[in-house]
Amino acid sequence: MSVQARHVTVSYREALALDDVTVDIASGQVCGLLGVNGSGKSTLFKALMGLVRPDRGEIRLLGRDPKRARRDGLVAYVPQSEAIDATFPVTVADVVLMGRYGRMGITRRARPADRAAVAEALDRVGLTDLARNPIGALSGGQRKRAFVARGIAQGAELLLLDEPFAGVDKGSEAMIADLLRGLRDEGRTIMISTHDLAGAPALCDEAVLLHQRVLAHGPVDDVLAPEVLARTFGVPGGVR
Numbered sequence: 001m002s003v004q005a006r007h008v009t010v011s012y013r014e015a016l017a018l019d020d021v022t023v024d025i026a027s028g029q030v031c032g033l034l035g036v037n038g039s040g041k042s043t044l045f046k047a048l049m050g051l052v053r054p055d056r057g058e059i060r061l062l063g064r065d066p067k068r069a070r071r072d073g074l075v076a077y078v079p080q081s082e083a084i085d086a087t088f089p090v091t092v093a094d095v096v097l098m099g100r101y102g103r104m105g106i107t108r109r110a111r112p113a114d115r116a117a118v119a120e121a122l123d124r125v126g127l128t129d130l131a132r133n134p135i136g137a138l139s140g141g142q143r144k145r146a147f148v149a150r151g152i153a154q155g156a157e158l159l160l161l162d163e164p165f166a167g168v169d170k171g172s173e174a175m176i177a178d179l180l181r182g183l184r185d186e187g188r189t190i191m192i193s194t195h196d197l198a199g200a201p202a203l204c205d206e207a208v209l210l211h212q213r214v215l216a217h218g219p220v221d222d223v224l225a226p227e228v229l230a231r232t233f234g235v236p237g238g239v240r
């Protein structure tokens with residue numbers, strides 16, 4: 001099991017962001033984390049990354065405590081492109097090399113194995129030719145691919161992607177979807193958060209519908225069945 005969350009409750013002062021979330025996600029799947037704005041998707045990712053501590057409940061990632069899993073490089077986070085500072089003065093290759101920092105020790109000197117891992121990851125996401133460009137000079141979709149490459153170079157077993165298709169052109173979207181399917185086929189687990197319910201079925205094997213609580217979890221077509229959405233949101237076809 002990649003993710004095991006038990007009765008996870010997170011609140012920010014008085015606002016309840018996650019309420020008694022219990023969910024198991026098996027390895028080797030693409031799982032959509034679906035919910036409207038403010039439903040707690042980012043908070044669940046932060047809890048999985050060990051960045052927020054639940055008030056109650058327990059999380060295990062690949063059998064480990066979240067902080068431990070992060071330290072061991074088993075979990076990688078791909079931020080929304082807008083969250084990446086366009087003036088950040090690093091190259092695409094530098095971003096991918098960050099995935100190797102955990103193995104490089106305090107000197108942060110890249111060894112041949114680190115350089116090889118970076119080259120392989122860049123090739124995998126189709127960014128070899130842009131390796132020396134500043135990350136800020138890339139399109140939204142290319143930036144997203146650079147951060148997926150960082151996760152690949154890191155050797156992460158679990159990748160958490162925040163709104164992977166927001167602000168991404170159609171060509172990059174298809175390429176990212178193929179890339180994620182390929183990683184899934186190698187046995188890695190991919191979680192993608194999105195409020196785009198309509199776009200989810202194409203890529204996701206399963207889905208979790210979140211609104212502070214887990215409203216539904218199962219095969220994506222079952223979760224997005226009109227009767228589930230109508231029950232959840234009170235409108236046929238759900239919300240966008």
Ligand SMILES: Nc1ncnc2c1ncn2[C@@H]1O[C@H](COP(=O)(O)OP(=O)(O)OP(=O)(O)O)[C@@H](O)[C@H]1O
Binds near residue numbers: 038040
């Ligand atoms: N740092 C914080 N301090 C206080 N409240 C917060 C904080 N972060 C999130 N919240 C609140 O917690 C709730 C869940 O937010 P969260 O960002 O997890 O939702 P989300 O589903 O990721 O939303 P979006 O789709 O808009 O990114 C919201 O009501 C939000 O206002």
